[in-house]
Amino acid sequence: MxxxxxxxxxxxxxxxxxxxxxxxxxxxxxxxxxxxxxxxYRLRDILLKTKSANDYIPPAEPWKNTALSGKHVKRATLQFQPQTGEPQVGLDFNDDGKKLFAEITERNVGKPVAIFLDGQALSEPVVQEAIRDGAAVISGSFTIADAKLLVRRLNAGALPVPIQLESQQSVGASLGQDSLDASLKAGLIGFAAVALFMLLYYRLPGLIAILALLLYSSINLALYKTIPVTLTLSGIAGFILSVGMAVDANILIFERTKEELLRGRPLGSAIDEGFRRAWLSIRDSNFTTLISCAILFYTSTSLIKGFAFTLALGVLMSMFSAITVSRTLLRLVGGWRYCQNPALYLAGWTRSGKIDKA
Structure with missing residues (x-):
């Protein structure tokens, strides 16, 4: 028309x-x-995108995968630009990586090439020219800390170490609380039984050993809070076992002291000689335990590591408790006039002042 x-x-x-x-x-x-x-009529395309566990319309992926991966990287190093002194990251590729990197840079001159680790883009440098010698430099507005971090991540990605699930445990809240309560109850009952035995058999030294054990337990718990140490069931077991080893050290000392008293030594001399003779046995037994703890800690799973660590810490503190605390308290009490009666140290001492060896 x-x-x-x-x-x-x-x-x-x-x-x-x-x-x-x-x-x-x-x-x-x-x-x-x-x-x-x-x-x-005016037509308009309406694109609806719903956010959920998986997007109905996934975002377009701007990057294209290449065959170049961490296994082709020899190493990443921190370097500095000669003229400006700015930090930069150097990359060295192996023979296969050298060929692949040359092909990639030839095709993408003037375009960005992203470096990914665990699905996250670490860097997106722009290719300035084709690189055929297998040595590349990533430059930009890096701080030294950023460059060091990128070097560590690139070197970590170059390690051919697959991630494997070593162990997995699931403990319900009620079961975990029941186990914890049972462990603490067992520890208290065990401590009470040991304390009763020490009092009945060793008398005054037994009382001193109990005081030393209470101080030992307080020091251990303070260290757990300071380090800090997360107490698991296996860790509690290691702590209880270390208490038993601390008692063993005191028993060795008291037995050696009794032997010296039976030989007729004065109380003060008998205490010193008893500690001197017991020290070698205490040292050797505790060092063998520490060696076992070190092996368990470096070769076992996390549960056993907790047991080994608390046991080793307890052994070290038990040596301090037995040699320093028990000895100091025993010598202090032995100097009192009312505590010099051998009957307080020997269960077989009779009223006549003789030792009943039977």
């Missing part, structure tokens, strides 16, 4: 006749019978 004809047709009312219209095709009269509205 030509413009004059179109203008006249749209201007007419329904049922009217137009004037003579001249166009390039001749002269026209227009009679308007009817008219219908013309609807204009």
């Amino acid at each position: 030509v413009a004059p004809f179109e203008t006249a047709a749209f201007a007419l009312q329904k049922g009217a006749v137009s004037d003579v219209i001249e166009t390039d095709f001749g002269f026209h009269l227009i009679y308007k019978l009817n008219e219908r509205p013309v609807y204009e």
Whole structure:
């Protein structure tokens, strides 16, 4: 439809006749019978994206995978730009990586190439030129700390070490609390039984040993809080076992002291000689335990490591408790006039002042 004809047709009312219209095709009269509205439609694409565990419409991945991976990297090093002194990261590839990297850089000059570790982009350097010698440099606005971090991550990604699940345990809250309560109850019952035995058999030295054990336990718990140490069930077992070993050290000392008293030595001399003779046995037995703890700690799972660590810490503290605390308390008490009666140290001492060896 030509413009004059179109203008006249749209201007007419329904049922009217137009004037003579001249166009390039001749002269026209227009009679308007009817008219219908013309609807204009505008189309728009509507993209709905719903966020859930998995997006219904995943985002477009801007990066394309290459065959180059961490196994092709010899090492990453921290370097400095000679002119400006700015930190940069150097990359050295092996023979296979050298070929792959040359192909990638040839195809992507002027484009960014991203370096990924565990699905996260570490760096997105732009390729300045094709690199064929297998040695690349990543430069940019790095701080020294950022460059060092990137070097560590690149070297970590270059290690051919797969991630393996060594162990997995699931303990319910009620079961864990029940086990903890049972362990603490067993420890208290064991401590009470040991204390009763020491009092009945060793008398005054037994009381001193109990005081030394209480101090030993307090020091251990303070160290657990300071280090800090997370106490698991195996760790509690290691602590209880170390208490038993601390008792063993005191028993060795008291037995040697009794032997010296039976030989007729004065109390003070008998105490010193008893500690001197017992020290070698205490040292050797505790050092063998420490060696076993070290082996367990470096070769076992996390549960056994907790047991080994608490046991080793307890053994060290038990040596301190037996040799320092027990000895100091025993010599202090032995100097008192009312505590010099041998009957307080020997269960077989009779009223006549003789030792009943039977």
